[in-house]
Amino acid sequence: MSAAEVLDAHPNVTVLTVDFFDTMVTRTVAQPTHVFAVVEEELISQQGARWKGVAVERVHAEHRARVAAAETDALRDIAIEEIAQQLTATLKLTPAERDLFVHSEKATEIALAKAVPAGASIIAEAQSRGLRVLIVSDNYMSSSHLVNMAHAAGYSWVTADDVLVSCEHGGFKHNGVLWKVALGVAGVPASQILHIGDDHEADHVQPSKLGIATHIDTRMRRSHRDMHNTSPDVLPLSRIEATQRDAMYDSNWDVAHALGDGLVGMVVAAQIADVKNVLRQRDLAGIHFAARDGWLAHQVWNKLRDSDSSLPEASYTAFSRSVIWRASLTELTPANVGRFIGDDEVLTIARLERRVGCSLSSLYRPDESIDAQSSRAVLLENDREVVAAAQQLRRRVLGYFEKQGLLKPGHHIVVDLGWTGSTIADMADLITAATNGAATIEARLTGMYWDATPNRMRVSMHGYAMTEFESLDNNLRLLGVIKLLEALVTAPHGSVIDFADAAQDFQPIFVETQPELAAYAQLIGRVGQSAITSARALLQGTHPSGVKASDITGTALWAAIMQVGHTPRPEEVEALRIVRHVTSIDHEGEGTPLVTAAPASPKSFRQEQLPGLYDGLIHGHWMQGSLRSWSYADDTRWIADEIGNIWPSTKVQWVPAPLA
Amino acid sequence: MVTIVMRTYERPVLLARAIASVQNQSFSDWELIIVNNGGDPSGVEAVVSVARTTTGTSKITVLHLPERVGMEEASNQGLRATSSEYFAIHDDDDSWRPTFLETAVRTFTEHHDAAAVLSGVTRVHETFKGGKVWPVMHENFPLDDSRLTYERLIGGNTFPPIAALFRRSVLDAVGYFDSSLPVLGDWEFNLRAVREGGLVFFPERLANYHTRTPESDRAAGNSITVGEDLHLRVKKELQARWDSEMEPNGKTKGAFSRQVEVEVDAAETRLQAEIAEAQRAQSQRSTVRRIAGAVRDPKRAIRAAVHQVRVLVKRR
Incomplete structure (x- = not known):
């Protein structure tokens, strides 16, 4: 809807009231708390x-200031000074430090305004038609500060007389008080006012009660995630997502592009930046990107080599947990036969x-169904043949x-997503033995x-974004997002299950599964394409967000993984519902869904079943995606909440408040 | 340059992790001296050979002691093999976050006279069984400026070795670790060091002090958690030894140590009581919140109550 169409729909309007943040002015970061x-x-x-x-303390200080203010006057908004007071108490700031923080916050808001x-x-169309424009904002900053921000964003006409802000008028838009003030200041009947904003309650429900017409546009909120998590580490992805928000302003939100351009692009860029860093430190006999988690990085590496002859050739090497393990098998025993067959298969x-x-x-007949115990017995009865086949493999x-x-x-x-490194350790053992070290x-x-x-x-390992030296909570959170990351960075082919013989040049034999092919065609393929473009731009310093390879530190990558993996947006959870993770050793079957459904009968679900549910979530699915999806529904929200209460690392806040 | 002395004895899994914690440091000008304190050389060499594939042979040196000596003698042997500007004692079961050395060395540049700089510490309770190790709980180790004065340290050690980076010149001024002490040699050394320039604290928790839970394999236990009696006995012996040394306050060092020990114990007891009280108050606030929540969302409250009852019934 064009500006003219918006105004044409309200021909009797003489005053346009405008919400300030995310309607008139936004920032060059993805969400408000990233300003801090x-x-x-x-x-x-x-x-x-x-x-x-x-x-993150600033976020908590604002919350505490609001609670304290509500104890005396539930209607009024707080001012920045009250937030600073809370912050001062928690962080034991000196008066000079408190003033420095407030000054920095104001200066930053102005610097980031657009x-x-x-x-x-x-607004321009309204002014050209002779309408009066009033800014009506729920905010803790003074009207003079909003004037400065407006000027920085290019609205040079704004004066303090044009701004009504909740902290100066004893009430909010969202409780209706500020709207009564606005009506008085506008000096015209409500029927002559049109309000534009982005909040359903504050900008539509409340003014509508007074007869004010409204126009709601939420596009600038599409880059928001959970507001609790903020630290400098979130900024690289935040800046990328703010750029996505602006680029997709006139179109539908493209989840695949957003994931690929953002998180996945950063993962791939980090994989390559890490290789380059190692190349600077020591001589290498070979660089090998693992199939399938290194497929995107290998694509980017080859593209970079087109313009940078100093980069050595790197292989794309297929190996999988099951193939490497089978190739390492020297005897079949009751203790290890279980790795061929899952307990419930x-x-x-x-x-x-x-x-x-x-x-x-x-x-047994070839097509007769047999349980896991019987299957294992069959293998043990054929142990010589199984071991001989393993030796051939x-x-x-x-x-x-x-x-x-x-x-x-x-x-x-060897470049891989990782986690325990056991497959690469097994692979290293094979190679060490074959080459005598x-x-x-x-x-x-x-x-x-x-x-x-x-x-x-057994093998030297380095974790770029996370290692076991990090906190227990972060280790658990990593476990909860592993399946998501594996799904997002994967290749257009299936997992390797065998290799051809010498006559066929030992070509890897990949197994294609219908669930993976379908997800790739619908979503993951486009994620990958955007990631390749994004990673290349990040590494070459040409990404439209301005984010560079040097910005993607280990902690920044971890923050990006957490922003998407731990606090996903609803549309991300929805889009990723189609992804299934095929985990059986032969990669046959339908696999398990990335986003798993809540228990079928939530009303009869018992609290003592929660540990089993949590265990299945964290090991078999994308934990946060699943919990988020449960929290959207009234009947299953309590299960997600209870899991959060029992296992606090699953709660949305992953940036700790270290100074509190 | 920083010399890191790592004492180890028959814990290859933990040793591999500890070496990786050094290799992961963002500060790269370090050398690692691993003192194999009488353990099987092949196990240590196997771990070190893997580690050397990424850092080369020159950064990691292994001293295989022919038979087991005290922890402090092992440290001294490692330190005598080097001459760097700074040194750290990194036990084979502890770990650093990647920016520990970078931050500690930078802090030294701002505190030229300090004997040592110390980071905040996270205590990691972990279980080690059958060659696997996994964390059970993390907690903030209580450490701040007030615990790093001579007047506080005299009552008992307040920090694990993994928290500290020392200036090497301290060794020249106060001597090496007392190798006659089977345990608490770090405490005795810290007391000498603190009078040679003071200890500077930075609150960022960049050191992980790992302790094993009781269900862990015994060989993986900490010297403190496994040998509490020994610690108490050696502490008494040290205090008795100090009874012949006079302090500027007119008391003997031993009497001063015992006095502070009593005061600290009393303060810790009061603190524990305050924490318990705070937790009780928190619990009451939580009850109020639950009641308020029940008013807002009675259906959910009823569901939660039914669940609680079911859990109780099941427990009985």
């Missing part, structure tokens, strides 16, 4: 670590034979590794958690 992150970044650069954590296109054009002899790569003797795997350059003497790095492997992982500790004895 910029403040913290600035204060730390000026005065050091004393100010670390002040952004006009909202639709708001600006409606029902299989057939035909499918078992595909898993172990050899014919099996048994009394080992030869094919090593033939493939040789072709990929992994057996070349020297030090190799001449080739060594180092795992460069996006993240790793505490289960990685024993593997450190």
Whole structure:
């Protein structure tokens, strides 16, 4: 709807009232509380670590100030000075430090201010028609400060007389008080006023009660996430998402592009930046991007090599947990046979034979369903054949590794998403044994958690965004988002289940599953394409957000993973519902959904079932995506809430308040 | 340069993690001296050979002691092998966040006279069983400026070695660790060091002090959690030794230590009582909130109450 159309729909209007934030003026970060992150970044650069954590404390201080104010007058809004007072008490600020913080916040708001296109054009159209324009805002900043922000955003005509702000008039828009003030100041009947804003209650319900016409536009809110989490680390993704918000202003929100351009682009850029960093530090015999988690990075690496001849060639190497484990098998025992068959799986002899790569003797018909215990018994009865097949697979795997350059003497790095690093550790054992130690492997992982500790004895590992040295809560949060990240960075092909023989050059044999193909066609493929473009731009310093590779530190990448993985937007959860994770050793079957459904009968669900539910969530699904989806529905919200109460690391706040 | 002395004995999994915590440091001018205190050399060498693939051989040195000596003698042997400007004692079960050394060295540049700088500490309670280790709980280790004065330290040690980076010149001024002490050598050393320039604290929690839970394999236990009796006995012996040393306040060092110990114990008891009281008050506030919540959303409150009753019934 154009500005003229908005106004044409209200021909009798003589006064246009305008909401300020996200209708008239926005910021160059994705959401309001990220302004405090910029403040913290600035204060730390000026005065050091004393100010670390002040952004998130600022959020809490505002909450406490509102609670304190409501105890005496529930109708009135607070002022910035009351927030500063709370902050001073918590952080033990000196008067000079308190003044510095308030000054920094105001200066930052002005520095980040920019006009909202639709708001600006409606205002310009209204002024050209001779309408009076009044700004009506729920905010703790004074009218003089809003005037300064308006000027910074290009609204040079604004004076203090044009601004009505809740902290100066004893009431909010959203409780109706400020609207009565606005009516008086406008000096015309409500029927001659049109209000434009972005909040349903404050900008539509309340003015409508008085007879004021409204026009609601929520597009600037599309980049918002949970407001609790703010620190300088959130800023790279915040700036990218603010750019997305502006670029998609006149179109529907493209979730695939937003995920690819943002989080996934950052993951891929970090994978490559990490490789470049290692290249600067030591000689490498080979760089190997793991199939499938390194597919996007390998694509970008090759594109970068087109313009940078200093980058060495890197392989895209297929290996999987099941293939490497089978290739390492030297004996089949009751203790290890379970890795071929999940406890709750029902299989057939035909499918078992595909898993172990050899014919099996048994009394069962090839297509007869057999439970896990019986399946394991069949394998143990055929242990010689199974081990022989494993040894043949080992030869094919090593033939493939040789072709990929992994057996070349020297030090190799393998780039993967990671987590425990057990597969790369198994792979390193194979390579060390085959080369008598001449080739060594180092795992460069996006993240790793505490289960990685024993593997450190077998392979050198580095986690870019997370290691087990981080907090218990963050280790748990990583576990909760692993499935999401694996789904987002994946390749257009399936997982490797075997390798061809020497006559066919040891080509990897991938298994394609219908759920993965469907998700790739509908969503993941487009995520990947946007990620490739974004990562390349980030690494070359040409990303439209201005974010550069040097901004994507480990903590910034962790913050990006948390922003999307731990506090997803509803449309992200909705879009990712189609993704299923196929986890069986042969990658057959329908897999498990990334976003799992709540218990079928929430009313009869018992509290003692919560531990099992939580365990399944954190190990088998995208935990936060699932919890978020449950919290949207009235009948299942209590389950998400209870899980949050029992396991606080699942609550939305992941930026701690270290100074409190 | 920073020298990091890492004492180890038969804990290869933890050693691998500890080495990685050093290798992950954003500050790169370090050397690591691993003192294998009489343990199986092959286990240590296997871990170190993996670690050396990423940092080369020159940054990591291993001293294999032929037989087990005291912890402090192991530290001294490691320190005598180097001559860097700063040193840290990094036990093989502890870890640093990646910016520990960077922050500590930067803090030294702002405090030229300090004997040591110390970061805030997170205590990690972890279980170690069958070669696997996993954290059970994290908590803030109580440490601040007030706990780093001589007058406070004399009552008992207030920080684990992993928190501190020392200036090497302190060794020249006050001597090395007392190798006759089976435990608490760090406390005795800290008391000498604090009088040689003071201890500077930065609150960012960049050191992880790992302790094993009781259900862990015994070999993985901490010296403190496994040997509480030994700590008490050695403390008494040290205080008795100090009875012949006079303090500027006219008391013997031993008497002063015992006096502060009593005061600290009393203060800690009061603090624990205050925490318990605060938790009680919090619980009452929580009850009020629950009642308010029940008024706002009675259906949910009834559901929660039914669940609680079911849990209680099941427990019985």
